[in-house]
Amino acid sequence: MEELQHLFGGFAVALSWFNLMLMFAGIILGVIIGVLPGLGGANGVAILLPLTFSMAQQPGGDTSAIILLSCIYWGALFGGAITSILFNIPGEPWSVATTFDGYPLGQKGRAGAALTAAFTSSFVGAFVAVLLITFLSPIVAKFALRFGPAEFFSVYLLTFSAFVGMSRGSPFKTIAAMMLGFAMAAVGIDTVTGQLRLTFGFTDLLKGFDFLIAVIGLFGIGEILLTIEEGLEFKGAKAKLDMRVVLETWKELPRYWKTSLRAAAVGCMMGIVPGGATPASFMSYGLAKKMSPDGEKFGTGQVEGVVAPETAAHAAGTSALLPMITLGVPGSPTAAVLLGGLLIWGLQPGPLLFVEKADFVWGLIASMYLGNIVGLIVVLTCVPLFAAILRVPFSIIAPLILVICAIGAYTVHNSMFDVWLMLGFGIMGYVFKKLDYPLAPLVLALVLGDRAEDSFRQSMLLSQGDLRIFYDNGLVGGITTLALLLLFWPLISRGLDLVRGRRPRRD
Amino acid sequence: MEESGQDVGRAVGSTRAWEAVVAGIFLAFGLVVAWDSHRLGAAWGSDGPEAGYFPFYVGVLICISAAVNLYTALKAGAEGGKPFVHWGQLKMILTVMVPSTIYVALIANPWMGLGIYVASALFIAFFMRYLGRYGWLRIAAVSVGTMLAFFLMFEIWFKVPLPKGPLEAAFGFA
Numbered sequence: 001m002e003e004l005q006h007l008f009g010g011f012a013v014a015l016s017w018f019n020l021m022l023m024f025a026g027i028i029l030g031v032i033i034g035v036l037p038g039l040g041g042a043n044g045v046a047i048l049l050p051l052t053f054s055m056a057q058q059p060g061g062d063t064s065a066i067i068l069l070s071c072i073y074w075g076a077l078f079g080g081a082i083t084s085i086l087f088n089i090p091g092e093p094w095s096v097a098t099t100f101d102g103y104p105l106g107q108k109g110r111a112g113a114a115l116t117a118a119f120t121s122s123f124v125g126a127f128v129a130v131l132l133i134t135f136l137s138p139i140v141a142k143f144a145l146r147f148g149p150a151e152f153f154s155v156y157l158l159t160f161s162a163f164v165g166m167s168r169g170s171p172f173k174t175i176a177a178m179m180l181g182f183a184m185a186a187v188g189i190d191t192v193t194g195q196l197r198l199t200f201g202f203t204d205l206l207k208g209f210d211f212l213i214a215v216i217g218l219f220g221i222g223e224i225l226l227t228i229e230e231g232l233e234f235k236g237a238k239a240k241l242d243m244r245v246v247l248e249t250w251k252e253l254p255r256y257w258k259t260s261l262r263a264a265a266v267g268c269m270m271g272i273v274p275g276g277a278t279p280a281s282f283m284s285y286g287l288a289k290k291m292s293p294d295g296e297k298f299g300t301g302q303v304e305g306v307v308a309p310e311t312a313a314h315a316a317g318t319s320a321l322l323p324m325i326t327l328g329v330p331g332s333p334t335a336a337v338l339l340g341g342l343l344i345w346g347l348q349p350g351p352l353l354f355v356e357k358a359d360f361v362w363g364l365i366a367s368m369y370l371g372n373i374v375g376l377i378v379v380l381t382c383v384p385l386f387a388a389i390l391r392v393p394f395s396i397i398a399p400l401i402l403v404i405c406a407i408g409a410y411t412v413h414n415s416m417f418d419v420w421l422m423l424g425f426g427i428m429g430y431v432f433k434k435l436d437y438p439l440a441p442l443v444l445a446l447v448l449g450d451r452a453e454d455s456f457r458q459s460m461l462l463s464q465g466d467l468r469i470f471y472d473n474g475l476v477g478g479i480t481t482l483a484l485l486l487l488f489w490p491l492i493s494r495g496l497d498l499v500r501g502r503r504p505r506r507d
Numbered sequence: 508m509e510e511s512g513q514d515v516g517r518a519v520g521s522t523r524a525w526e527a528v529v530a531g532i533f534l535a536f537g538l539v540v541a542w543d544s545h546r547l548g549a550a551w552g553s554d555g556p557e558a559g560y561f562p563f564y565v566g567v568l569i570c571i572s573a574a575v576n577l578y579t580a581l582k583a584g585a586e587g588g589k590p591f592v593h594w595g596q597l598k599m600i601l602t603v604m605v606p607s608t609i610y611v612a613l614i615a616n617p618w619m620g621l622g623i624y625v626a627s628a629l630f631i632a633f634f635m636r637y638l639g640r641y642g643w644l645r646i647a648a649v650s651v652g653t654m655l656a657f658f659l660m661f662e663i664w665f666k667v668p669l670p671k672g673p674l675e676a677a678f679g680f681a
Contacts, residue, residue, distance in 0.1 A: 170579065183566065396634070411669070434592070
């Protein structure tokens, strides 16, 4: 039970007054970010990242900084549920499945029950995922200490193949978006030879594209444009949560323990493999609908239909941090932004982090427990406040969000060029969203591009250009095989359908 | 926002056309990436892979997937005929994008950069007036108030310097 010892050490780090205050601040900011259109977990954290630069330089400050940022993430996860249930507007893509039953519940006057169920199951999902992180991540990290460049490249390959295999849209669009990310990551000075790549003589391109700018533009500006196009009107159910409703709902919830458990399992699995929270929530909703005795009533306002997607989304969102801290491979855009934060603070994410910065890692894990408890308390008590934010007219909120995005983009490198880039990325994000080009693989490729390339080059150097190095031993061969299976999954599943004599599905 | 956004005005291009345009841009970009990497050397040098080794294949993959996307877009059936965006929607987007572009240009330019605070205040004021039709008093309160709060937060509290213009200089903040 070495983990428990470490964990208690982590609680000692996380439980200072300053860190608790940061948790509250982070959760509240996060919920606001999750509620507002155009601001989400990924770009919310990206915008606030520069503010932590000076904080992280103080001794022990990197732990406080990651606590602040990860709590913003938890807050954003909670916040998505509020808008789905009260306004039928999913604040985040993973809350779309929550609207199916959450909004009808709100219309029936049971918004309180829906909110309580959503928050509580979010908490349960996150809790299961944190337990998993606590006990699994030291094992994964220890295992990964033996990884060489070939193993790391095969893990990157697995990450990116998972996007292709699990995407619900066209696999070629996923590949195109992903490779665009890799190409943009290659822009600038090549770290090995020092040569300039893809700069075409523009000095502004020398330092390459920063993924934080891409995240702010693609998710922030792009989202605002989509919201405006839909001509948003906020018409919502009344938000009131009194203790009586909360307690009554809590009495009802244990009945759905099977659904919760299934949802948490689906979420954890999808979170570790980068597929992310959004497919996890849909999958879990579908499973619950199939397996619940009240399955036919789903969609008319069933508490169980809120429990399933919310538990899965939170479990996935939380467990996405497991590969991030153990391997340095983020499972979601927000985890990628957190990873970028670690790099900027001078920490090297990956298996060595557990050895060299044990107090940081365990402080982070302990803060996940505390942050989710704080989160549950904050959202249960402050719902009317957060719902009021959505009543602020759009003509005030929209320019404010744009200003915040501009400031966030500027502060990354103190460069106006980045603000222009952000606008460009915004238009790109809007067009990509409309045409179903996925943004998450683009962002992840932009973050991991250099590292994936380095590990590929190093493996090629080791083997003198022989691709067989990726089948050199059981470990790397296993990961590579899995990656290739996932990569060609769209083809394989179509083939299976044909064999079974079914009409192949049109994607 | 008087317009509901749905089915406002005629369509601006079909989804098929836009798919094809975007795939075409991808194709061109992939060619540029592959060409530039080839120029740098995408082969095996004396000391291992050359600088263009990895990006070259990235460029090739972009070209392949873009070609498939282009083909899919062109042969798409009735679904491809769906409108990409309606004129009314595009108008809403332009009312955001055009002022945003002017806003970024106002922050800093070689002729007269206003700084981020003044430009932001003007930007918020424009939106509140043009889309929200608020009274000037309320506009002034919101735009100046938030920017004052931002100024305190960034310049004083977090000590993160943002672009400043003549107004800040007049108060002694360079």
